[in-house]
Amino acid sequence: MQSLPYSELTGIKGLKVERDVGLDAFTTFRIGGRTRLFLTPLSIQALEDALRVLDQAEVPFRILGNGSNLLVSDKGIRAVISLSGLSSIISFNGNLTVHAGMTIPRLLRWCLENGLEGLEYLAGIPGSLGGALFMNAGACGCAIGDYVEEILLTGPDGSFWFRPSRETFGYRMSNLPRGMIISALRIRIDACPGEADIDGHGLVPCSRKRLLQKIRQVMKKRLDTQPLNKPSAGCVFKNPEGRSAWSLIADCGLQGFRNGDAQVSEKHANFIVNCGRADFVQVRDLITIIKEKVQEQTGILLKEELVIWEDEIIH
Ligand SMILES: Cc1cc2nc3c(=O)[nH]c(=O)nc-3n(C[C@H](O)[C@H](O)[C@H](O)COP(=O)(O)OP(=O)(O)OC[C@H]3O[C@@H](n4cnc5c(N)ncnc54)[C@H](O)[C@@H]3O)c2cc1C
Numbered sequence: 001m002q003s004l005p006y007s008e009l010t011g012i013k014g015l016k017v018e019r020d021v022g023l024d025a026f027t028t029f030r031i032g033g034r035t036r037l038f039l040t041p042l043s044i045q046a047l048e049d050a051l052r053v054l055d056q057a058e059v060p061f062r063i064l065g066n067g068s069n070l071l072v073s074d075k076g077i078r079a080v081i082s083l084s085g086l087s088s089i090i091s092f093n094g095n096l097t098v099h100a101g102m103t104i105p106r107l108l109r110w111c112l113e114n115g116l117e118g119l120e121y122l123a124g125i126p127g128s129l130g131g132a133l134f135m136n137a138g139a140c141g142c143a144i145g146d147y148v149e150e151i152l153l154t155g156p157d158g159s160f161w162f163r164p165s166r167e168t169f170g171y172r173m174s175n176l177p178r179g180m181i182i183s184a185l186r187i188r189i190d191a192c193p194g195e196a197d198i199d200g201h202g203l204v205p206c207s208r209k210r211l212l213q214k215i216r217q218v219m220k221k222r223l224d225t226q227p228l229n230k231p232s233a234g235c236v237f238k239n240p241e242g243r244s245a246w247s248l249i250a251d252c253g254l255q256g257f258r259n260g261d262a263q264v265s266e267k268h269a270n271f272i273v274n275c276g277r278a279d280f281v282q283v284r285d286l287i288t289i290i291k292e293k294v295q296e297q298t299g300i301l302l303k304e305e306l307v308i309w310e311d312e313i314i315h
Contacts, residue, residue, distance in 0.1 A: 003038060003057075004037050004059060005054070005056075005057040005059065006019075006037075006123060008053045008057075009037075009039065009050060009053055010055070012046055012050055013045075013046065013049075014041060014042040014043040014045065014046035014270040015039060015040070015041050015042070015046040015049065015050050016040040016041075016042065016085065017037070017038075017039055018037075018039075018040075019036060019037060019038070019170070020034055020035075020036060021034060021035050021038035021080075022034050023035055023064075023067075023072050023077065023080065024072075024185070024280070025066045026064060026082070027067035027068075027070050027071075027072055027233070028066075028067055028068040028126060028231060028232065028234075029067075029070070029071060029072075029231050029232060029234055029274055029278075030231040030274055031071065031072060031074070031231075031274060031278060031279060031280055031283065032067075032070075032072030032073070032074065032077075032280070032309075033073055033074040033075050033076040033077065033080065033280075034076050034077075035073065035076065035077040035078070035080045035198050036076070036077075036078055036079065037059075037078065037079040037080070037213045038079075038082065039061075039079070039081045039082065039131060040081075040082045040084060040085040041081070041083075041085055041086060043085070043086070044086065044154060044159055044183050044184070047081070047086070047154050047181065047183055048154055048155075048156070048158055048159060049156070050081065050158040051081075051154065051155060051181070052156045054079065054156075055156035056156075056264050059078065059079050059081060060078060060079070061078070061079035061081055062077055062080050062081070062309060063080075063081055063117070063130075063181055064080050064081065064082045064083065064084075065083055065101070065128035065130050065131025065132075065134070066084075066101070066103055066126060066127045066128040066131055067128055067308055068125075068126040068127045068131070068233060069127065069135055069137075069233050069234060069304065069305070069306050070233060070307050070308075070309060071233060071280065071283055071284065071307070071308045071309070072280065072309045073280050073309055073310055073311045074279050074280040074281070075280075075311040076311075077079060077309060079131070081181070082099050082101075083099075083101035083128055083130050083131075083181075083183070084101050084128070085101060086099040086100060086101040086102075086183060086184075087099050087101040087102040087103070087106070087128075088102065089102070089107075089110060090184060091204065091247060092114075092116075094122060095149055095186045095187065095188060096116070096186065096187045096189045097185070097186045097187075097297060098107065098129055098182065098185060098187065099129075100128060100129050100130025100133070100152075100181075100182045100183050100184055100185060101128050101130060102125070102128065102129050103127065103128050103129075104119075104122050104123075104124065104125050104126065104127055104129065104146070107119065107129065108120070108122065108123055108215065109302060110245070111211070112208055112211050112212060112215070113208070115208060115209075115211070115216050116189050117189075117211055117214075118188070118189045119145065119147070119187070119189065120211060120214040120215050120218060121138065121139050121140040121141075121142040121218065122137070122138070122139070122144065122216045123214075123219055123222075124139075124218060124219050124228075125137055125139065125165040125234075126221040126234075129144075129182075130181070130182040130183070130185075131186055132144045133145065133148060133151065133174060133182055133185060134174055134176070134182060135172055135173070135174070135305075135307075136169045136170065136171070136172055136173055136174050137172070138159040138172075139218070140218065143169065143172075144168030144187075145164065145168065145170075145174065146169075147187050147188050147189070148164060148185050148186065148187055148188075149163070149186045149187065149188055150162065150163050150164075150185065150186040151163075151164060151176070151182055151184075151185050151186075152182070152183045152184035152185065153176065153180040153181065153182060153183070154179045154180065154181045154182075154183040155181070159183060162176070166194040171239075172238050172272070172305050174314055179221055179272070183227065200227045208263070210238050217232075222302075225267065225268055226265075226268050226271065227265040227266075227267040227271055227273050229269055230265075230273035230275065231269065231273065231274040232271045232272060232273045232274065233272075233306045234271065234305075234306070235270045235271065235305050235306075236270055236271065236272050236287060236290075236304060236305060236306050237249075237290075237302040237303060237304060237305055238302075238303050238304070238305045240300050240302065240303075243270075243300065244270075245270045245302055246268055246269040246270035247269070248294050248298055248300060248302070249264065249269040249270060249290055249294060249302075250269040251297075251298075252290075252293045252294055252297050252298075254269065254289075254290055254293060255269045257286075257289075258275070259277045259282050259283075259285055259289065260277075260278060260279070260281060260282035261274060261276045261278035261279075262274065262275070262278040262282040262283045262285075262286045263275050263278075263286075264286070264290065272286055272287070279308075284308065285287060287304065292300065
């Protein structure tokens with residue numbers, strides 16, 4: 001069993017170090033075993049220092065955003081770095097610079113209060129900005145990668161601003177330099193123009209009304225079509241070219257199909273929901289069953305959108 005550099009890590013200023021933490025509480029699926037080491041940096045400097053120590057001790061680790069696109073093994077993970085302690089707005093001057101651990105719902109609330117529009121299409125996506133960018137999350141035909149100007153990437157040798165190109169993002173994926181952590185990003189965003197001046201109350205009150213309306217529209221569509229009352233990790237599979245994964249799964253008669261407490265949602269066939277005590281193996285096996293059945297009946301091989309942290313075993 002690999003020894004972990006606890007004393008070096010606890011000596012880092014601004015780094016919260018915890019041992020033996022259950023990851024089920026940190027995933028929207030409510031599934032996952034324990035991690036021996038759970039690190040929460042409260043500054044980018046602390047993140048850099050922690051990465052240096054882990055690198056020198058050759059400890060592999062995983063990055064956790066808001067855990068909303070993850071299926072985590074029940075057997076345990078060696079080390080996890082959570083970005084949840086890096087969650088502030090750094091600056092706003094035409095571009096918005098934000099820490100990667102800030103969640104999308106919090107950022108949207110801030111945009112609403114400040115009359116900034118452009119990110120409403122992200123409403124209802126429960127991820128952090130770092131996780132959203134890593135996955136190039138999106139909806140309604142938009143994806144976050146299209147709105148990002150620069151990305152602060154952090155590794156054991158420090159941090160640097162990276163300007164993404166056309167090749168950096170694809171459908172629900174990114175091609176960022178390997179092994180680097182997204183620690184902050186600069187997003188293009190607009191102030192709501194105009195109409196507020198009419199009643200002389202400044203930009204915010206009118207913009208807020210319009211923004212709220214847009215956000216409510218997006219949320220209503222989600223509530224109508226997604227099983228938001230049960231734990232899940234959102235869509236399990238990417239849509240194959242020209243088809244939607246949910247309709248392929250539904251056409252195979254799998255809607256409502258259950259493996260233990262893991263179930264293909266009756267409301268949206270591309271969601272697997274946790275009906276109570278679903279575990280890693282039940283969900284993983286259900287994914288395999290869906291893929292086999294869809295391939296057998298349509299010839300199409302579905303590819304996972306959700307990220308799977310397989311067994312690392314350790315304890
Ligand atoms: C109810 C529901 C609805 C959803 N709807 C949508 C939707 O409409 N569109 C959509 O695209 N997704 C959707 N999702 C999926 C998910 O919310 C997004 O993919 C989200 O952006 C993931 O962010 P996260 O912070 O939760 O990432 P996590 O789940 O924590 O991590 C996902 C991956 O990103 C990596 N990662 C996380 N943070 C960083 C970082 N800072 N630097 C480098 N790597 C990082 C992780 O290591 C992991 O590989 C939905 C999920 C749920 C539960």
